[in-house]
Every structure is written in C-alpha cells, then in structure tokens.
C-alpha cells in the first residue's frame with residue numbers, strides 16, 4: 001500500500017508556483033491576487049479560508065479576505081461580488097461555501113464573472129470542463145487529478161466509482177475521470193444517496209473516490225483488493241481531545257488501507273491538493289490577464 005501524500009505534493013506544486021510568481025515579478029508583472037468572501041463564521045469554513053490565505057502568502061500572492069456578516073442580504077452579497085468582478089487588482093475570487101440558508105447559492109455562483117471564477121463553479125466553467133475546453137477546474141477534483149498524475153497512478157481503462165454527486169466534488173470528479181485526458185479515460189460510475197446496493201458498485205472499483213461527508217462510511221468489505229482509494233471526506237467528530245474534535249475521512253482507514261494499492265490519508269491527502277489547485281487557477285487567471 002502506498003500513501004498518496006497530498007501534503008508533500010501540494011508543497012511541490014506551491015514551490016513551482018512561487019518560482020513562477022517571482023520570475024513573473026522580475027519581468028515586471030504584479031503578484032497574482034486572490035480574494036475570498038467568507039459569510040458568517042462557520043468553524044470549518046474559517047479554517048479552510050485561513051489555509052487558503054496562508055498558502056497565498058507562501059506563494060507570493062496577494063490575498064484579500066472579505067468577511068461578511070452571517071445575516072447579510074442576498075443583494076448586499078451580490079453587490080460585493082460585482083465589486084470584485086470590476087476590481088482590476090483582483091485576478092480571481094471565491095465565495096466560500098456553504099452559505100447561510102437564507103442565501104441562494106446558485107445565484108451567488110452565477111454572479112461571479114467566469115474570467116474570475118477560480119473555483120470553477122460557474123455554469124460557463126462547468127460547461128467548458130464537460131467539453132474539455134480550457135477553463136478553471138473545480139479545486140478539489142482538479143487536485144485529485146494532479147495527485148493521481150504526480151503519484152504515477154494509471155487511470156486509462158480503469159473502472160472509477162465516485163460516491164457522492166455534489167457540484168463541488170462528485171459530479172465534476174466523474175466528468176474529469178471520464179474525459180479523454182491523462183489522467184482520465186476511466187469508465188465511470190457515479191453513485192449517490194439513491195443508489196441501490198452501493199457496496200456492489202464500490203466493490204467493483206479500481207479507483208474509488210468517496211465524497212459523502214459521512215465519517216468512516218466505507219469499510220473494508222466494500223473495497224476491492226488492490227483498489228486506489230481517494231477519500232475526500234473531512235468531518236469534525238467531537239471527542240475528548242484538546243481541540244474537542246478529530247478529523248475523520250469517509251473511509252475507515254485502518255481496515256481499508258491494507259487492501260489498497262494506493263490510498264489518501266485524512267488529513268494530509270486531498271485537502272492540501274485543493275489549496276494547490278486554487279493557487280494554480282489564480283496564477284492562470286493572472287497569466288490570462290497578462291497583468
């Protein structure tokens with residue numbers, strides 16, 4: 001069993017990005033600039049956004065964190081987005097999800113100009129991804145593809161089973177794995193909460209990507225011997241530790257890992273790759289702007 005080390009791979013990618021940023025600056029270009037909107041103070045979202053801001057600093061990016069009150073109105077939020085769309089100093093921006101329940105996530109995503117949509121969630125970005133046209137790929141699936149590529153995992157002709165059909169991970173993951181690219185060229189099964197006899201599918205997976213948000217849901221009996229397992233889940237489970245919680249993946253790591261050819265740990269697997277991908281997209285946005 002080989003660990004798919006997202007932490008180390010993300011570090012490598014961030015070093016490459018930092019090198020390009022300093023080379024660009026020597027040629028007179030500005031630092032890439034990522035802005036993030038955080039609405040309210042959800043603990044997990046706070047942590048993710050803080051990691052994104054820190055990674056920006058490490059890579060020589062400029063970053064702006066816009067903290068907005070949890071009870072901001074839809075119109076006020078759309079106004080903030082419009083300002084970022086029109087701000088030439090910002091190359092790309094994200095709105096951290098999930099949003100408080102009174103806000104319409106889809107309208108918010110559609111308000112982001114596709115040229116600045118470094119999360120790749122806008123319908124224009126999703127359409128281009130599906131058509132294999134150049135675009136910003138959603139950070140988590142893009143990160144997983146890079147992790148597979150850089151770890152030398154062969155995907156062509158393999159049966160990939162994706163568990164979970166969210167717009168952020170499962171659905172785009174299924175599209176990327178099926179595309180005629182390397183990595184890619186998988187035969188893909190996308191499973192979800194209404195799938196009958198889920199285990200009969202997961203057991204057939206050469207590559208199993210799990211993005212459910214249900215701690216330790218995938219057990220050893222659900223995994224084929226020699227499978228590649230990618231665990232996207234990262235749930236805070238309360239316990240008696242100093243922090244008051246432990247981070248758990250969607251895969252029961254201790255029992256599943258011995259059966260795998262490759263597996264991602266949680267934490268240190270997919271999470272750091274998401275951040276590396278967001279930075280890659282933002283650098284690409286800066287290149288596209290030639291600023």
Ligand code: GUN
Pocket residue numbers: 094095096097098119139140168274
């Ligand atoms: N919430 C969970 N993952 C993501 C992500 O990749 N981007 C944003 N904006 N919100 C998220």
